Amino acid sequence: MSRIHGTFAALAAQGRKALIPFVTAGFPYADVTPELMHGMVAAGADVIELGVPFSDPSADGPVIQRSGDKALALGIGLTQVLAMVREFRLQDANTPVVLMGYANPIERYDQRHGQGASGSAFVRDAAAAGVDGVLVVDYPPEECVEFAAELRAHQMDLIFLLAPTSTDERMAQVAAVASGYVYYVSLKGVTGAGSLDTDAVSAMLPRIRRHIQIPVGVGFGIRDGATAATIAKVADAVVIGSKMIQLIENAPRDAVATTAQAFLRDIRGAMDT
Numbered sequence: 001m002s003r004i005h006g007t008f009a010a011l012a013a014q015g016r017k018a019l020i021p022f023v024t025a026g027f028p029y030a031d032v033t034p035e036l037m038h039g040m041v042a043a044g045a046d047v048i049e050l051g052v053p054f055s056d057p058s059a060d061g062p063v064i065q066r067s068g069d070k071a072l073a074l075g076i077g078l079t080q081v082l083a084m085v086r087e088f089r090l091q092d093a094n095t096p097v098v099l100m101g102y103a104n105p106i107e108r109y110d111q112r113h114g115q116g117a118s119g120s121a122f123v124r125d126a127a128a129a130g131v132d133g134v135l136v137v138d139y140p141p142e143e144c145v146e147f148a149a150e151l152r153a154h155q156m157d158l159i160f161l162l163a164p165t166s167t168d169e170r171m172a173q174v175a176a177v178a179s180g181y182v183y184y185v186s187l188k189g190v191t192g193a194g195s196l197d198t199d200a201v202s203a204m205l206p207r208i209r210r211h212i213q214i215p216v217g218v219g220f221g222i223r224d225g226a227t228a229a230t231i232a233k234v235a236d237a238v239v240i241g242s243k244m245i246q247l248i249e250n251a252p253r254d255a256v257a258t259t260a261q262a263f264l265r266d267i268r269g270a271m272d273t
Contacts, residue, residue: 004132004133004180011046018046018047019044019047021045023241023260024050024068025052027070027248036260038088039260039261043264043268046096048098049241050084050098051100052081052100052101053069054101054105056104061242063242067245067249078105085131097132100134101136127156132156132157133156134156140173141170141178144177148177148178152179157180158180159180160183164186172211175213178214181216181217181237182216183239184219186201186219196222217239219238219239219240222243224267224270
C-alpha cells in the first residue's frame, strides 16, 4: 500500500479532506524547498505536490512558468529535486510527496542514468528518495500501462489530470491505470487562469466518480479558505498551486516557510470547519 493510499484512508476515517499544496522545487531559493515542505506539513498539508522545473511547461500559466524559469536558472533539475525529497525524508517519513511535471525531464534522466532490463532509473531513484507518486502532464493513460505497473511495484502511484472537457472514454482510460488519486482541473486553460465555478465542479464530480474509484482532488482557481471549504464538501482533496507560488515569490529567504504556513493554516481551518 502506498503512502498516498494510507493518507486518504486515514483522512476518510476522520471525516476530513486532503489539503495538497503545490510548490516548484528550488523556488524561490535553491535551498529552501525541504524547509518549505516541512513548514507546509506543520500547517496542515496532507500531501505535497513538488513541481519539477521544465523549460516548456505547456499546461502552466505565467505564475508557475516564472517559478520554473527561476528554478532552472538556479540550476534545479530532476537530480536536485530527488535530493530535496531525500533531505525531506530525513525528518518526515509519513507525508506523501508527488512529483508533478513533464515527460522530458524523466526521459532525459533515464537516458543519462540508464534504462534497461532492470527498469527505469527514474523509478528506481525516485522510490529510493522517498517519492510516493508521479503526475506527468503529457503522458497519456493509454501509453502508460507499463510505467504505471513499474511505479506500483515500487509502492508509487501514477496520477492523472482530468478536465471539464474529459470524455467518458478518457475517464475510463484513466481509471484503468491511475492510482493514488486523480486531479480534476476545474478550469479550461492553464494554471492560474480564470475564476472557479464551484457549481460546475459539484455537477462534474458525480460523473467522474462513475468511472473513477480512487479519491478525486480538485485544483486550479482555489485561492482562499472559502473556496477551499466549498470544494472540500464535494471533493476528496483541495489542490492549491498558483496562489502558493504568488505568496512566496518575493518573500525573503527566512520568510518563505512562514508565509506559506500562515496561508495554509487559514485554508486548513476553513476546510475543517
